[in-house]
Amino acid sequence: MEIAFFTNSLNLHQLGLADELYHLTGGKYMLIETQPLSEERRKMGFVNYDRPYVLEAYASDENQCRSYDIARNVDVAIMGANSFPYLETRIKKGGKLTFSFSERWLKQGIKNLLSPRLLQQMKLYYLYGRNQPWYILCASAFLPSDYNLLRAFRGKCYKWGYFTSVPQIDVNSVLSAKRDTQKIKILWVARYLGWKHPEQMVSLALQLRQRGVDFEINMVGLGYMYEDIGKEIGRLNLSDSVHQLGNMSNLDVIKLMQNHQIFCFTSDRNEGWGAVLGEAMSNACSVVASTAAGATPFLVQDNINGLLFDLSKKDDLFNKVVKLIENHQMRESISRNAYYTMRHLWNPHNAAEKFIQLADSLLQGTACEILDGPCSKAKVL
Numbered sequence: 340m341e342i343a344f345f346t347n348s349l350n351l352h353q354l355g356l357a358d359e360l361y362h363l364t365g366g367k368y369m370l371i372e373t374q375p376l377s378e379e380r381r382k383m384g385f386v387n388y389d390r391p392y393v394l395e396a397y398a399s400d401e402n403q404c405r406s407y408d409i410a411r412n413v414d415v416a417i418m419g420a421n422s423f424p425y426l427e428t429r430i431k432k433g434g435k436l437t438f439s440f441s442e443r444w445l446k447q448g449i450k451n452l453l454s455p456r457l458l459q460q461m462k463l464y465y466l467y468g469r470n471q472p473w474y475i476l477c478a479s480a481f482l483p484s485d486y487n488l489l490r491a492f493r494g495k496c497y498k499w500g501y502f503t504s505v506p507q508i509d510v511n512s513v514l515s516a517k518r519d520t521q522k523i524k525i526l527w528v529a530r531y532l533g534w535k536h537p538e539q540m541v542s543l544a545l546q547l548r549q550r551g552v553d554f555e556i557n558m559v560g561l562g563y564m565y566e567d568i569g570k571e572i573g574r575l576n577l578s579d580s581v582h583q584l585g586n587m588s589n590l591d592v593i594k595l596m597q598n599h600q601i602f603c604f605t606s607d608r609n610e611g612w613g614a615v616l617g618e619a620m621s622n623a624c625s626v627v628a629s630t631a632a633g634a635t636p637f638l639v640q641d642n643i644n645g646l647l648f649d650l651s652k653k654d655d656l657f658n659k660v661v662k663l664i665e666n667h668q669m670r671e672s673i674s675r676n677a678y679y680t681m682r683h684l685w686n687p688h689n690a691a692e693k694f695i696q697l698a699d700s701l702l703q704g705t706a707c708e709i710l711d712g713p714c715s716k717a718k719v720l
Contacts, residue, residue, distance in 0.1 A: 373406075373425070464491050500713070524554070617638060697709065
């Protein structure tokens with residue numbers, strides 16, 4: 340079985356999975372990059388990866404022709420970002436096993452129904468694809484609901500996401516080190532954008548101070564709200580407790596995660612996935628995660644490997660964080676379960692194995708019993 344993944348460019352959140360698919364297929368895997376890496380993405384920290392399975396479709400006419408040939412004929416195709424011309428070629432030919440990899444479409448509700456990209460895909464689906472072996476890899480737990488509203492891909496959606504590497508750590512030693520800190524250390528990592536709600540951390544800090552908690556909040560990232568949040572921290576005299584660390588390398592962020600007890604994930608429904616949630620869980624943080632973000636329903640089981648909070652409820656984040664602060668045994672149990680969830684289920688190797696299992700069963704027309712995690716059935720929420 341040969342597999343090809345068409346996407347704009349190989350990035351850190353896909354690298355581990357791509358390496359695993361190449362290894363597990365014995366080299367019968369290709370990743371076709373459809374666009375050169377833009378300057379904007381370079382400024383955000385994206386880089387080009389030198390891998391034997393990468394084909395740069397944009398680099399020459401020969402590569403472009405070869406990419407379309409692969410799209411028409413490869414056994415299994417995964418169609419990601421900026422891949423529609425290849426998807427259209429494959430679906431119109433017909434009869435070839437195809438997966439579209441996508442975050443949710445209706446992030447802003449019915450306003451997104453007029454999205455040109457969505458209209459383009461729905462036209463292809465209704466004219467050529469509804470009876471094809473065309474399935475969805477959901478990089479958002481809310482995507483099946485979007486498709487259900489569109490009367491498309493019903494029963495053809497599978498759990499998926501972005502699979503970052505999970506370090507092999509001695510989780511008990513990590514938790515012991517976290518336990519030895521005098522202050523409760525809380526981490527937030529994101530761009531300072533409205534829909535990621537950095538202001539929630541300022542409100543949380545104010546409430547924790549009023550409660551008399553000895554704490555430290557560290558905020559990693561930059562964005563248009565960075566200066567305003569800094570001014571608000573100063574105005575409220577929170578500078579001793581809330582620190583803005585700016586941008587940091589992924590390696591430095593991982594180190595921070597391993598010495599913070601609590602991680603707050605505050606994004607709203609505009610967060611298609613949220614790979615940082617998985618990274619925090621992979622490093623034994625107790626996560627308090629917004630129910631509105633795409634990754635949360637797939638990754639977090641409330642009170643087992645994390646706590647859920649509702650952005651629309653005024654004090655919900657504060658109440659959940661205090662619950663973890665005041666119950667260290669619960670906090671450590673959640674941290675341990677979070678790590679094992681990622682180590683044993685939501686990791687690149689398991690995702691690659693389960694995808695090959697699913698694809699093989701669909702090619703053979705046999706039942707595929709994957710009960711949880713990547714490639715299990717994604718339900719309408």
